[in-house]
Amino acid sequence: MSEQPIGPILDGLGTTIFLDEGDLVASALVITKVIEPDGDVSLAIASSEGLSWIEQNGLLASAQQIVSQASIGRKGEDD
Template sequence: MAEQPAGPILDGLGITLNLDDGDLVASAMVVAKVIREDGQATLLIEDSEGMTWLDQYGLIAAASDLIREPRFEREGDD
């Protein structure tokens, strides 16, 4: 398995960030469903430099809560 830059892959999937002028992305984590050559599905988790397992857990927990019970209307939701 070879490491590949995530940018072109995420761009190809149409993933964008809705940021205002002056916003700073402090860290990031990518959770991806990957289909292996043999057809097997697997989960891939990669994160930015310096992120700890606790940071990962916090991002996943917060995202899970927002997906289950949005506290605000997300752009594109009708």
């Protein structure tokens, strides 16, 4: 196992984000499904430098609410 930059991997998956001009991404928490060579599936989590576990937990809880509640609008989605 080796540490790898996540940017090229996300680019290869076609991952994008909707941002308005002037928006600044301050931190990131990336959750990935990993399929190992033997077919086993695991979960990997990566975060931007300096992101504490408390902030990770807050981002994760907020993201879960957005995904779970259709009534919460997501940036970039048509209403």
